[in-house]
Amino acid sequence: MTEGVLLAITAGVMLGLYALPEKFTNGFTYENTWSLFFLLTMFVVPIVASVLLIDGFGQIFGEMPAELWLKMGLASFLWGIGVMMWSKAINHIGLSLGFSIFIGTVIFIGSLIPFAVDGLPDTESLILILIGILVVLFGVILKGKAGLIREKDEALANINNLTVDTKGSMATGILIAVIGGLLATGFSYANAVGRPYLHEASQAQGNADWVTAVAVMFPIFISGGVVMAAYFGYHLSKKKAWSAFKTPSFSKNFILILIMAVFHYAASALFAFAAFKLGESGNTVGYAIYNTSCVVTAILSGVITKEWISASPKSKKLLYAGVACMVIGIVVIAMGN
Template sequence: MTEGVLLAITAGIMLGIYALPEKFTKGFQYENTWSLFFLLTMFVVPIIASMLLIEGFGEIFGEMPAELWVKMGLASFLWGIGVMMWSRAINYIGLSLGFSIFIGTVILIGSLLPFLVDGLPDTDSLVLILGGILVVLLGIVLKGRAGLLREKDEAAIAPKGSEAAGGNMTTGILIAVIGGLLATGFSYANAVGRPYLHEASQAHGNADWVTAVAVMFPIFISGGIVMTAYFGYHLSKKQAWGAFKTPAFASNFLLILFMAVFHYAASALFAFAAFKLGDSGNTVGYAIYNTACVVTAIVSGIVTKEWVSASGKAKRLLYAGVACMIIGILVIAAGN
């Protein structure tokens, strides 16, 4: 149990800091940084990890039914759009709000989806889950309000016409919420693909936790297709291909590779943590994972001075929103 908890915390920290190196790239536009990131995290890292970790890799996926590929592919396509919007939200509103609002939305919807598939739970569990969802929703609203106040504070001290005075906070929050809604496609793809992939993985002598790596392979590959099309179009539209020739390319590549590995490894490590936690892995473990992620992202945003110009009121709303999210996640876990 202790090992599983520590692994879940570590996975959450990894996910919470994966986007931090983006702040330190030089000479890259948004499209350069995130197109390279998605190329690595959606294709290169999953392919290498899957081929190394999954015994019988070729047979498992070569024999996977076409209908299953279609179902997982379509859901993963939506997830890919959601994650892509997440990256845009981070670019607009920073790590703190980008992570917490996106993940809060995922938790909000993800907690309701099982009701559509499995029906309503017993009354006590239902009351706890719905209560937790309301607390998470309150946290999202408070953090959204904190973001709008921060933008107002920054605009008050910024020169007219500057980016800080431009008013991107509302747009960024909206993108994060919509991205979170679409990203729940991951849960559906996981639910649809896990039974076959678990059985096939076990048949080839793999450990239980390897099933998670197998499930992530078609999800990441399918999700990466939409991102390739999107960024290919915008790199051409903004004539940003030439920015890859910057003298800082080598250091940028290493920073973005760090992002890609941490993004993928966080999911894989959580899957292992859930396996170690047994029956409580997908409830308590998931709560620990997301709580660690949100707290890490908030701390990262503060350390990198995202909130240095924000008023005391804005910061208090941010902290209250984080507290509500943490409490809500734990209540939902208890209900489950």
């Protein structure tokens, strides 16, 4: 139990930090940065990691039932759309709030999905887990309110000729994050439905327990990457942004984006292993812990990088209250396990 919780928290911290290097890229448009990121994190890193780390890679996936490929593929395709929308939300409303709204939605819906696959735990545990999820949801609502107030604060700052980076409509960004979060719960379903077979198949090849997490990530990331490749290929051509890859800062940008890709992939794989360690309710409990840790980390990163520098005290209080609710919720969910 303790090991699983610590693994889930570590994975969440890694996910919360993954987008931070994006703030330091130069000469890239939104399409350049995120297309390269998704190419690396959805295809290059998973393929290299899977081939190198999984003994019997070809046999495991060659014998995987077509029905399971279909279930994981469709769910992961939806997850891919959701993650793509997440990147748009970050571009609209910043790192801290984009993470908060998106991940909060993922926790609320994604933590319930495994119950449909794995079955319900005992009544007392179920009640505690549901209470914890509702507390997390309340925290998300508080942070959404904080974001709307921050937008008004920044508009006022602009009127007073202060320098503020306004990326887009706060309401639009919040809506994108919520819809993206709903779609991204496909990850939770794909992990829950694919793990039993892939764990057994991996064990049969003599792999260690943790290798199952790498195996589960392979079909999820490859399937999720398809929609992103199509989306960014279209927009790079439409906006004639391919030439921006020729920037003198390409080498620096590539390293920063590769770090993003490795952190993003490793966080997901570590979560899958944490869910295994947490036992019967691991997909639900681990998912909530993982994503809440991610949000707290992202918010701290956003505060450190001055995303909330022009926000009023009221807005910041709501933000911190929302974070507190998510932390309390995660403790209640862990107790439920």
